[in-house]
Amino acid sequence: MQSVEDRYVQSRFSNTFPRTVELTCPHCLKVAVLEARSWQEHGHEVAASEMTCSRCEGSVLFIQLLTPEATVRENGLYCYPGSARREAMPGVNYLQSLSGPLARTYDSALKLYNTADWGASALMVRHLLQGLVIQLLGETHRDQPLARQLEALPGELDLSRPLQDVAQLLEPAGTFGRQFDDEAAIDKVSADLLMELAEQLMTYLVVMPGTMEDLKKRIATAPVPLRRGSDVA
Ligand SMILES: [Zn+2]
Numbered sequence: 544m545q546s547v548e549d550r551y552v553q554s555r556f557s558n559t560f561p562r563t564v565e566l567t568c569p570h571c572l573k574v575a576v577l578e579a580r581s582w583q584e585h586g587h588e589v590a591a592s593e594m595t596c597s598r599c600e601g602s603v604l605f606i607q608l609l610t611p612e613a614t615v616r617e618n619g620l621y622c623y624p625g626s627a628r629r630e631a632m633p634g635v636n637y638l639q640s641l642s643g644p645l646a647r648t649y650d651s652a653l654k655l656y657n658t659a660d661w662g663a664s665a666l667m668v669r670h671l672l673q674g675l676v677i678q679l680l681g682e683t684h685r686d687q688p689l690a691r692q693l694e695a696l697p698g699e700l701d702l703s704r705p706l707q708d709v710a711q712l713l714e715p716a717g718t719f720g721r722q723f724d725d726e727a728a729i730d731k732v733s734a735d736l737l738m739e740l741a742e743q744l745m746t747y748l749v750v751m752p753g754t755m756e757d758l759k760k761r762i763a764t765a766p767v768p769l770r771r772g773s774d775v776a
Pocket residue numbers: 568569570571572573575596597598599600601
């Protein structure tokens with residue numbers, strides 16, 4: 544079940560249940576209006592409706608959470624299968640802090656993707672990668688091809704920076720090191736911070752390399768599209 548923000552609801556029935564919702568249809572992958580004929584309440588906490596895509600007539604199940612008064616709960620709308628829309632990655636605010644223009648390029652790439660304009664979206668991603676490496680490397684590598692710029696990144700950037708200072712926190716005299724001496728005194732706030740620290744480290748050391756390997760395998764085995772105009776044997 545995927546959450547559907549209220550801003551995608553275009554119109555409502557008089558009892559405020561969603562009547563039309565705009566989303567990227569999971570069947571035809573186009574931005575489309577899905578329309579409900581009716582809603583059925585199940586118990587006192589949810590109502591369900593099967594909405595139909597105005598473009599391909601594919602159906603999507605919608606679930607609406609209800610308040611104790613049986614009215615529509617704010618931001619309580621979910622759908623299955625989920626919208627084919629790509630949302631911005633978590634942490635996109637850090638990209639915004641690094642560079643407003645880069646964040647806008649990423650936003651444009653997402654918008655093109657979400658209108659199924661695959662070619663334009665891919666070109667925008669290339670533009671984004673070029674902008675990103677120049678932002679990180681500086682002007683010295685500006686005239687190199689993108690592949691060379693990417694190769695230069697590990698030599699130019701201090702990739703160990705996220706790991707620095709973490710060791711100090713865990714030393715016996717460090718913030719967490721001291722707390723380990725008296726585990727009964729560790730409260731939820733400290734436990735949350737320590738858990739988050741471990742998760743960030745695992746993301747950097749284990750998850751990111753693992754997902755990158757998987758992605759490279761998928762790229763290696765993805766079917767290569769035939770060039771337009773080439774002979775089909
Ligand atoms: Zn559709």
